[in-house]
Structure formats: structure tokens, C-alpha cells
Amino acid sequence: MHMASCVDPLVVGRVIGEVVDLFVPTLTMSVSYGSKHINNGCDVKPSIAAEPPTVNLGGRMSELYTLVMIDPDAPSPSDPTMREWVHWVVVNIPGGTDPSQGQEVVPYMGPRPPLGIHRYVLVLFRQKAGLPGITPPESRANFNTRYFAARYDLGLPVATVYFNAQKEPASRRRRHI
Template sequence: MARYVDPLVVGRVIGDVVDLFVPSVSVTVSFASKHVNNGCDVKPSMAVDPPTVNIAGRQNDLFTLVMTDPDAPSPSEPTMREWVHWVVVNIPGGTDPSQGQEVVPYMGPRPPVGIHRYVLVLFRQKEKLPALPAPESRAGFNTRSFAARYDLGLPVATAYFNSQKEPASRRRCA
């Protein structure tokens, strides 16, 4: 009899970025025509622009979306864990991040070496958040600490993808 193992556990998202939680909100993430399934591969060139993120929920629900790289600068030595790529707060339910307030502007994947995980974590807010200051640095961000600071509780949804540096295009000299 086959046993189901959560891809968030296998991919060490649970543990490295967030604690164990029960998903309670439906969220879909895609880069152009590429739908993000947990653990799928997305080329950096496909993720230059922010993903399309559709969040279920009622219009009076508010959400926070955080995107981080827990493998910066290298999966074997993640000394900058976590590198924050995007933070949007006050996103109304049933909409997308463009309807919220961007705290940290989107930065696409730029893995210098190895295969990096890029984790999108969605939190349901208890109330509207005031204007938040951007972190002093993208390096050393901590999703758990951020959630605790703003009383966000456990995530309600999470998705992650893998990305690695693309080979430089070879130009022919004429």
C-alpha cells in the first residue's frame, strides 16, 4: 500500500522555512503557461516577472504573501538563509497580489550555484496591516520571525519550485 508523503516535507520547506501546518486556502501560482506544482522546475528566464497568483477566499479576508529562497547563496552553505524575493500584504481574498501593498518588490530567481528552492508562503491576516518598513537587507530574512512580528500565525497555503542557473547563451562570432 502506497503512502502519501507531502512534497513540502520531502522538499524540506516544512522545517527550513515554515512549521507544519494544515493548508486551508486554495492558491494557484504560474509563470506564463507554467503552473507551479510543489518541487517543479522553473527556469530563471521564465520567472523574470512576478508569477500570477490567484488566492481563494472572501473579499473581506486579507492575506500576506512572502517569497523566499532558503538556499542562498548555495544549497550546501545557505549562509544568507532566507533571501527574501517578494512580500505583499493586505491582499483581499479572491484576488491577486496586485491588489495588495508591496513591501518588498519582486525579484526573480537568480541562483548563483546549485538548485535553489523558491518558496511562496501565504498567511491569512487577522486585521489590516499598517504600512510596513522594507527589511534593511534581502539576506537573512526569516519567514517565521516575520509572521510572529505581525501576528500572522501559521501559513494557510504554500507552494515552492526549484530553479538553477541557466547556461549562458553561446554567441557565434562572424
Template sequence: MAGYVDPLVVGRVIGDVVDLFVPTINMTVSFGSKHVNNGCDIKPSMAANPPSVYISGQQSDLYTLVMTDPDAPSPSDPTMREWLHWMVINMPGGTDPSRGEEAVPYMGPAPRVGIHRYVLVLFRQKSRLPGVASPATRANFNTRWFAAQHDLSFPVATVFFNSQKEPANRRR
């Protein structure tokens, strides 16, 4: 009988973006009617607008949501690892990103070469983060470093999807 292997390990999210952790919060993510499961494929055109995200937890707890692409500009040469696509801070538990503060505006997937992973990581905050928590640049963002700088510790939930450039005649 084969053992269970975490898709975050198989997809190299654990290692490339975050360290091994135990999820403690439920997070659901969807683009329209497409629910995001680890490793699923989402077309860039489907992800042009921010996803619907809902997290469990207590409303008295605050969370930070980070979305990055660890494969920028290409999976074989990720010299801009990680590219920051979205950040919402001070999001109360039991809600969605609209109840938090958008520190970095959403930027949909735009892979030029290869299949890219887009990782959404949720951290529990120990206290309210100041609005200046947003990084100066999207390129070479480091999720681990950001978490350490803002005393966020380990993630409480993570999900990732894959996306690749769509042929011009297939875009909707």
C-alpha cells in the same frame, strides 16, 4: 502500499522555512503558461517577472504573500538563508497580488550555484498591516520571525519550485 508524503516535507520547505501546517486556502501560481506545482523546475528566465497568483477566500479577509529562497547563496552553504524575493501585504481574499500592497518589490530567481528552492507562503492577517511592515534587508529574512512579529500565525497555503542557473547560450 506506500503512504502519501507531503512534497513540502520532502523538499524540506517544512523545517527550513515554515512549520508543519494544514492548508486552508487554495493558491494557484503560474509563470506564463507554466503552473507551479511543488518541486517543479522553473528557469530563471521564465520567472524574471512576478508570477500570476490567485488566492481563494473572502474579500473581507486580508493576506500576506512572501517569496523566499532558503538556499542563498548556495544550497550547500545557505549563509543568507532566507533571501526575500517578494512580499505583498493586505491582499484581499479571492483576488491577486495587484489588489494588495507590494511591501518588497519582486526580484526573480538568480541562483549562482546549485538548485535553489523558491518558496511562496501565504498567511492570513488578523488585521491590516502597516506599510512599514517591510523588512530593512532581503538577506537573512526569516519567514517564521516575520509571521510572529506581525501576528500572522501559521501559513494557509504554500508552494515551492526549483530553479538553477541557465547556461548562457540557453537563456531566452
């Protein structure tokens, strides 16, 4: 498989550039919500993403990984003043396993896009060593994946996948006035 084909949708979706720098994917990461497998740029209803996704990593158990999930379009794509809103951070995940085997630093929060179509980006980093005592951010707003990666010496991502979500229409109830 030609690796560039993995990166193209990330460039088109402006994930590369706005969230992470150009990188070469070196690890498989499969993400799904229930029976829905996540491909770059696919649409996901917030209601099916209320619980954390199933994420399976490649790699060896002797390697440790960090998974970060963010929304660069908060509160709205045209005015992302809270970029990046952090939805999930798990560190010390052994390769070949899933995030339940790591340490959750920021508990999972499902997509709740108030306005417009938001991108939800899952970024995986390979750690150079175990990460003890990471302090959770004081706020979910204005998280910075690049800064986080630099602070903990994570380097460039090894895998990234993103999906789109928008607010679901409210059930059409008749209002009796």
C-alpha cells in the same frame, strides 16, 4: 482531496522544517509563470520567472492575506549563509483576488541562483487585521519567514507552494582570443 497530499512534497522538499512549521493548508493558491503552472518541486527556468507570477487566492474579499516569497538556499544550497533571501512581500491582499490588489512591501525579484538548485517558496498567511506601515527589511538577505509571521501575528501559513530553479547555461559563444 486528502490534505496530507498537499503537505508531503513540502516535507520532502524540506520547506516544512527549514522555512515554515508543519501546517494544514486551508486555502487554494494557484501560482503560474505565463502558461507554466507551479506545482511543488517543479523546475522553473529563471528567465521565465523574471516578472512576478500570476497568483490567484481563494478566500473572501473581507479577509486579508500576506504573501512572502523566499529562497532558503542563498547563496548555495550547501552553504546557505544568506538564508532566507526575500524575493517578494505583499500584504493586505483581499481574499479571492491577487497580489496586485495588495500593498507591495518588498518589490518582486526573480530567481537568480548563482550555484546549485535553489528552492523558491511562496508562503501565504491569513492576516488577523489590516497591516498598516510595514517596514521593508533593510536587506533581502537573512530574512526570516517565521520571525516575520510572529512579528505581525500571522500565525501558521494557510498555503505554500515551492519550485526549483538553477542557473541557465550561458549561450555558447565562441571566444576569439
